[in-house]
Structure formats: structure tokens, C-alpha cells
Amino acid sequence: xxxxxxxxxxxxxxxxxxxxxxxxxxxxxxxxxxxxxxxxxxxxxxxxxxxxxxxxxxxxxxxxxxxxxxxxxxxxxxxxxxxxxxxxxxxxxxxxxxxxxxxxxxxxxxxxxxxxxxxxxxxxxxxxxxxxxxxxxxxxxxxxxxxxxxxxxxxxxxxxxxxxxxxxxxxxxxxxxxxxxxxxxxxxxxxxxxxxxxxxxxxxxxxxxxxxxxxxxxxxxxxxxxxxxxxxxxxxxxxxxxxxxxxxxxxxxxxxxxxxxxxxxxxxxxxxxxxxxxxxxxxxxxxxxxxxxxxxxxxxxxxxxxxxxxxxxxxxxxxxxxxxxxxxxxxxxxxxxxxxxxxxxxxxxxxxxxxxxxxxxxxxxxxxxxxxxxxxxxxxxxxxxxxxxxxxxxxxxxxxxxxxxxxxxxxxxxxxxxxxxxxxxxxxxxxxxxxxxxxxxxxxxxxxxxxxxxxxxxxxxxxxxxxxxxxxxxxxxxxxxxxxxxxxxxxxxxxx
Ligand code: V55
Ligand code: FE
Numbered sequence: 001x002x003x004x005x006x007x008x009x010x011x012x013x014x015x016x017x018x019x020x021x022x023x024x025x026x027x028x029x030x031x032x033x034x035x036x037x038x039x040x041x042x043x044x045x046x047x048x049x050x051x052x053x054x055x056x057x058x059x060x061x062x063x064x065x066x067x068x069x070x071x072x073x074x075x076x077x078x079x080x081x082x083x084x085x086x087x088x089x090x091x092x093x094x095x096x097x098x099x100x101x102x103x104x105x106x107x108x109x110x111x112x113x114x115x116x117x118x119x120x121x122x123x124x125x126x127x128x129x130x131x132x133x134x135x136x137x138x139x140x141x142x143x144x145x146x147x148x149x150x151x152x153x154x155x156x157x158x159x160x161x162x163x164x165x166x167x168x169x170x171x172x173x174x175x176x177x178x179x180x181x182x183x184x185x186x187x188x189x190x191x192x193x194x195x196x197x198x199x200x201x202x203x204x205x206x207x208x209x210x211x212x213x214x215x216x217x218x219x220x221x222x223x224x225x226x227x228x229x230x231x232x233x234x235x236x237x238x239x240x241x242x243x244x245x246x247x248x249x250x251x252x253x254x255x256x257x258x259x260x261x262x263x264x265x266x267x268x269x270x271x272x273x274x275x276x277x278x279x280x281x282x283x284x285x286x287x288x289x290x291x292x293x294x295x296x297x298x299x300x301x302x303x304x305x306x307x308x309x310x311x312x313x314x315x316x317x318x319x320x321x322x323x324x325x326x327x328x329x330x331x332x333x334x335x336x337x338x339x340x341x342x343x344x345x346x347x348x349x350x351x352x353x354x355x356x357x358x359x360x361x362x363x364x365x366x367x368x369x370x371x372x373x374x375x376x377x378x379x380x381x382x383x384x385x386x387x388x389x390x391x392x393x394x395x396x397x398x399x400x401x402x403x404x405x406x407x408x409x410x411x412x413x414x415x416x417x418x419x420x421x422x423x424x425x426x427x428x429x430x431x432x433x434x435x436x437x438x439x440x441x442x443x444x445x446x447x448x449x450x451x452x453x454x455x456x457x458x459x460x461x462x463x464x465x466x467x468x469x470x471x472x473x474x475x476x477x478x479x480x481x482x483x484x485x486x487x488x489x490x491x492x493x494x495x496x
Contacts, residue, residue: 248312
């Protein structure tokens with residue numbers, strides 16, 4: 001291994017592993033229900049080379065695609081790099097050629113104009129294809145059977161947007177994928193492309209609109225009626241970027257906004273509603289229509305959760321001092337001047353999931369990750385913000401009913417995926433990777449831990465895992481994951 005900086009972006013669960021491998025027949029403690037049949041894909045940043053700059057951040061690390069394949073209670077694991085243009089150019093050179101996160105002015109001149117994306121954020125399944133995505137570029141298609149990269153995906157040349165979100169939303173009834181790309185026309189472009197692909201994966205609509213400022217639009221929401229773009233004051237600035245500085249800076253004094261338009265409408269119908277100042281959110285849980293009202297549930301914080309984005313905005317706020325809540329924004333669209341009404345639904349946290357069937361509709365339950373205030377042991381270092389979550393919450397948004405699953409002391413939990421049960425009245429399962437320190441929690445080598453895949457009853461998280469699948473490895477942190485059932489894999493556009 002070369003010289004990696006010893007910052008939070010390279011230690012703990014961010015320790016570079018740089019290994020492509022596959023393992024069959026993993027050890028299983030407990031029993032995996034036979035109904036769990038398919039693949040859990042995970043996006044894992046893991047740099048193939050030491051970075052060009054000491055202050056490099058985990059968001060800038062090469063994407064790997066990992067897969068747990070589960071069938072008849074047996075599990076295999078595989079992980080490979082996504083062979084982006086950037087990965088292949090650096091592989092050939094044997095070193096990093098691309099510089100700072102989303103700053104092409106810091107690159108080696110030899111790669112000017114080349115695709116900078118590392119496709120490290122979310123595996124997306126739609127229209128029989130698997131994509132690895134990151135919001136700064138287009139997705140890359142990956143073969144779900146071999147994990148080989150097919151190449152950049154542009155909808156047979158139809159997509160105009162240069163970017164593609166890592167958080168598209170799929171309507172469970174129509175099968176359409178609603179998605180967007182911001183900075184659609186290039187660096188710091190205010191244009192956002194709003195797009196729809198039909199259930200077979202054909203691009204059927206792409207419209208561009210301007211956002212009020214150049215914010216990081218990480219996620220969005222659909223309901224049966226609307227497409228909704230909540231945006232927050234973490235902004236890009238071309239002069240700062242040209243000077244070699246960070247892409248994003250958080251502005252505590254500027255408002256948030258919600259852009260809302262009919263989901264099949266024209267972008268000229270977009271209405272912008274001002275929200276609270278200085279707040280931040282990377283992931284919305286879900287949204288739904290309620291008569292003339294619209295509810296949008298968000299993992300909201302009082303400032304930006306990324307240290308380097310706060311720092312760039314001149315803010316000196318410790319990670320532990322960030323406050324937030326699972327928050328509901330309600331907008332009455334029949335009002336003369338629609339406004340945001342805000343209330344708290346649950347404790348602060350992130351990496352929220354709902355089951356696919358309730359996307360854009362009223363939903364009885366959601367799951368997300370949080371910090372257990374009573375945890376025995378400090379959080380495990382690593383992950384995108386430098387400290388990992390240590391508990392899983394299940395919440396019923398209408399009643400506020402909350403239940404929790406803790407990780408073992410000093411352990412880390414990554415975003416779960418939900419698996420549907422064929423049995424009526426059974427709420428299905430969650431799959432989540434748990435990292436457990438091999439030494440005493442909080443002491444010893446932070447890179448020394450064991451990663452397991454846990455199978456959890458989705459409606460009884462407090463009972464802990466019903467099966468633990470041991471990888472025998474220390475896996476690098478995932479960002480997001482996606483469950484793809486066997487019948488979908490069988491209908492893949494690619495064969496193995
Ligand atoms: C996020 C993650 C990213 C990124 C921007 O979780 C935002 C938020 C893993 O990459 O580039
Ligand atoms: Fe995300």
C-alpha cells in the first residue's frame with residue numbers, strides 16, 4: 001500500500017482495502033429464510049491509488065460494486081472496481097491523475113476533459129439494468145452477474161444531462177423511474193435536468209429548469225401528483241473551484257427552498273417555496289399527497305453534516321454539535337401562497353429506507369440509522385462523515401412509535417435494504433452490514449474489525465439479527481445499497 005493520509009477519510013471503515021475478490025459459501029450463524037432470494041448490491045468507495053492531495057475526502061474515492069448473493073440459505077460475496085474512464089486512466093498510469101473532489105482544475109493536465117466521476121454512491125436497478133451512480137456524472141452500467149463494467153449510460157445517446165442523480169425514485173405502480181441531474185450543463189451550471197424513464201428503461205422525457213442557486217441536490221421526492229426538489233444552502237462557486245478550492249461551501253444565513261411541480265407537468269409550472277435558513281438534508285425518506293396537502297419527510301439537520309463543506313463556508317461547528325430530527329414538511333398546495341409547515345417525527349439520523357411498494361404514497365413504517373445515546377463504546381471511525389452510525393431505528397411516522405436495534409459495542413451499521421416477504425401479514429426483512437471491532441471498542445487498531453451481513457425482521461428490529469453472515473473480512477464502508485430479487489435478476493438485459 002502506498003502513502004495514504006492518516007485522516008478520517010482513510011482510517012477505520014475508510015481504510016483502503018483495494019481488493020477485488022469473490023468468496024463462496026460464507027459462514028452463516030442462524031438461518032436465512034428461504035424467501036430471501038436475490039442479490040444485495042452495495043456501492044463502496046475505495047481508492048485504487050493514494051490521492052494527489054493530503055486533504056482528499058472519502059466522497060472522492062473510486063467506486064467499487066459489491067454483491068451478497070443469497071439463495072437457499074447460502075451466501076456468496078464478490079467485489080470489483082467500477083471501471084470508469086477515470087479508473088482506467090489511473091490504472092494505466094499506476095497513480096492518481098484526478099485531483100480534488102469535483103474540482104477539475106486540480107487534475108493532472110493529461111486528463112483534461114475526461115470523465116471525472118467515480119460512480120461510488122448508489123447501485124440502481126431499472127429496466128433490467130444495473131447502474132452505479134454518482135451525482136457528478138452519468139451512471140455506469142454494470143453486469144449484475146459478473147460485476148463487469150459495460151460503460152457509461154446515456155440512454156442510447158438520448159440523455160442530454162451530463163449528470164445523473166444517485167437518488168432516482170421508482171414508482172411502484174407504473175414502474176417509471178423519475179430522476180434528475182443537477183449542474184446538468186457543466187460545472188456550476190444552474191440547470192437541473194428532470195427526466196422520466198418508462199418501466200422498460202427508455203428515456204421518455206427530459207426537461208431542464210434553473211435552480212435558485214447552485215446547490216447540491218442529492219435526493220428528491222415524488223408523490224402520485226408531484227415531483228419535489230427540496231434544496232439547501234450548500235453551494236458551488238466557480239471562482240473558488242477555479243482557485244483549486246472546494247466545490248461546496250455551506251451558507252448558514254441563506255434559506256432552503258422546495259421546488260414543486262406536477263410530476264408529469266412542464267417545468268414552467270415549478271413553484272419555489274422558501275424554507276428555513278441554514279438547514280441541510282441529504283436524504284428524504286418519502287413524500288405523499290394528502291388531499292391538497294403534500295407531506296415531505298426528511299433527515300434534516302441544522303447545518304451541513306459534512307465537515308469540509310462547513311469549513312469551506314467558514315463555519316466552526318464540531319460534528320458532535322450538529323442537531324437535527326426526522327422532520328415532516330407539509331405544504332398546502334391550495335393556499336394562495338403555499339408555505340412550509342414543519343414538525344418533528346423522530347430522532348436525528350440518516351440513510352433512511354422505505355419499502356419499494358410505498359414510494360410516493362402514505363407509508364406505515366420507515367427505517368434509518370442513528371447514534372444511540374446510550375451506546376456502550378464510542379462510534380467506529382469511518383464512513384462519509386468520519387464517524388459511523390451505531391443503531392438502526394424503525395419508525396411509524398403516523399404514531400411516532402419507535403424501536404431500535406443496537407450494534408455490538410463500538411460497532412458500525414450501514415444502510416439497510418428491505419426484502420419483501422411472500423407471506424401475507426409478514427413485514428419482510430432488512431439486510432445490513434455490521435462492522436464489529438476485533439479488539440476492545442474504541443481502543444486498538446481502528447482498521448481491525450469483522451464485517452457481517454445481518455438479517456433482521458423488519459417489524460422486530462429490537463430483537464436483533466435472525467441470521468449473521470460472516471465475511472471473515474473487514475469491508476470498507478458502503479454508501480448506499482440495493483436489493484434485487486431473483487426474478488428481476490432473471491429478467492436482466494445482460495446474461496452472465
Ligand atoms: C453524498 C455522497 C457522495 C457525494 C455527494 O451522502 C454526497 C452524500 C459518495 O458520494 O458525492
Ligand atoms: Fe445518498
